[in-house]
Amino acid sequence: MQQQEQQGSGAPPRRPIGLGGARGEKGKKKLPSPKEMVAHYESKGMQPQEASLKVIDDLQNLLLRVVTTKKTNDINNHHLLRLESKLDSKPGYPQTLAIGVVSGAVVHALPHLASIWNYVRSSSTSSSG
Numbered sequence: 001m002q003q004q005e006q007q008g009s010g011a012p013p014r015r016p017i018g019l020g021g022a023r024g025e026k027g028k029k030k031l032p033s034p035k036e037m038v039a040h041y042e043s044k045g046m047q048p049q050e051a052s053l054k055v056i057d058d059l060q061n062l063l064l065r066v067v068t069t070k071k072t073n074d075i076n077n078h079h080l081l082r083l084e085s086k087l088d089s090k091p092g093y094p095q096t097l098a099i100g101v102v103s104g105a106v107v108h109a110l111p112h113l114a115s116i117w118n119y120v121r122s123s124s125t126s127s128s129g
Contacts, residue, residue, distance in 0.1 A: 034059070 041051035
């Protein structure tokens, strides 16, 4: 029933890009050839020139969709690469934990180091004087 509605409009049935009748290489379905598309429109009562122009229009629209999709994918890939590089430049959980442990040890050891330094300084000034 849906097929009859689409055929009545004079346009070939709408199919997603890459889908068609027979399977081609790598399991993808082939799109109809330009000759098959012209024959389809001619079977709907169009003159050969009118059918050819309709096929050209369909192929241009398909090309525009493919190019637009590729540009969108390129933009998305670029954003993902930027995000990934930002994440790679930040330390992970183990590195962050190690930095925290070392800083905690340094902060904890500072008072002891200060008292040792004061002891060494006071002993060197008392022995020289």
